[in-house]
Amino acid sequence: MAEMRLSVKHTGDGHHITCENEAGGKMAFDGGDGAWAPTPMQHLLAAAGACALMDVEVILRKKRLAFRDLRVECVGQREKRGEVNPFTSMRLVFRVEGDVPAKAFEDAVRLSVEKYCSVGATIEKGVPIAHEAHVGA
Amino acid sequence: MAEMRLSVKHTGDGHHITCENEAGGKMAFDGGDGAWAPTPMQHLLAAAGACALMDVEVILRKKRLAFRDLRVECVGQREKRGEVNPFTSMRLVFRVEGDVPAKAFEDAVRLSVEKYCSVGATIEKGVPIAHEAHVGA
Numbered sequence A, B: 001m002a003e004m005r006l007s008v009k010h011t012g013d014g015h016h017i018t019c020e021n022e023a024g025g026k027m028a029f030d031g032g033d034g035a036w037a038p039t040p041m042q043h044l045l046a047a048a049g050a051c052a053l054m055d056v057e058v059i060l061r062k063k064r065l066a067f068r069d070l071r072v073e074c075v076g077q078r079e080k081r082g083e084v085n086p087f088t089s090m091r092l093v094f095r096v097e098g099d100v101p102a103k104a105f106e107d108a109v110r111l112s113v114e115k116y117c118s119v120g121a122t123i124e125k126g127v128p129i130a131h132e133a134h135v136g137a
Helices: A040-063 A103-115 A117-125 B040-064 B102-116 B118-123
Strands: A002-010 A017-020 A026-029 A067-078 A085-096 A131-134 B002-010 B017-020 B026-029 B067-078 B087-098 B127-134
Touching: A002 B040, A002 B087, A017 B026, A017 B040, A026 B040, A040 A085, A040 A103, A040 B017, A040 B026, A040 B040, A040 B118, A085 B118, A103 A117, A103 A131, A117 B040, A117 B118, B002 B102, B026 B040, B040 B067, B040 B087, B040 B102, B040 B118, B087 B102, B102 B118, B102 B127, B118 B127
Parallel strands: A085 A131, B087 B127
Antiparallel strands: A002 A017, A002 B067, A017 A026, A067 A085, A067 B002, B002 B017, B017 B026, B067 B087
16 A cells, blocks of 8 residues: 655636645646636646556567657547546557557557556446557658 | 657666657656666656646646646556566655646546546556545645
8 A cells, every 4th residue: 555645736717726745746727718828627638648658658669669759639428427527538549650560569559558547447347448559650 | 640750769777778859858767776867666656646647737728727836646556577577556646736626626536547648548458546625735
């Protein structure tokens, strides 16, 4: 059992909220009309993609594959339920360019999403996460 | 049904990952030793707190209460399960200063966490979210 702690603060300016981790890394949140910083729901969707993408990157490096433009397009479906508008499903579409065999990329993506991603393991009971893997521009 | 889309990109530099929303708002992710930017799990925990905090702020303003230093301490418990290390529970400890009756703050926090927060509504099946509300320094 381990514990993570973060202090999330309203800045006093509109809906703007900030959070800084122990290393000084910052997160900014906003919402409503004219908002610039990402919303909490955007952080959630991006975190699901980033978590798996980080593991994909580690696997490709371990396999010594020369890759570039590694990315994931995250698509979240939302549905209004009373006052809330939660995600009901997510689709993570992974893309990479370079000298990466399609099978190796598919394996890396599947392992990352299904086995290594702690964000996915936390939220998948509430929101199923599908994935695709494509090599090429 | 509505759709949210985000493109999450590996920068080519270590584990560093970035994402920009349609308004140009940026999120940075990192992981591993020497990481500076927040991890995906930090984004997830902070998003749960920020989502509810934004609704608390809206309710306090509607009630015309003079508040300052509105914040939420987010505590996530994690447990190793095979290769993943997901959150098993979260506790959100809300604090505010100013001319805010304790009962009004507790009501605002409870409504926000239990009724209005879309991040919570998405993830609560996977990770139960407890809350506390305190007025004063």
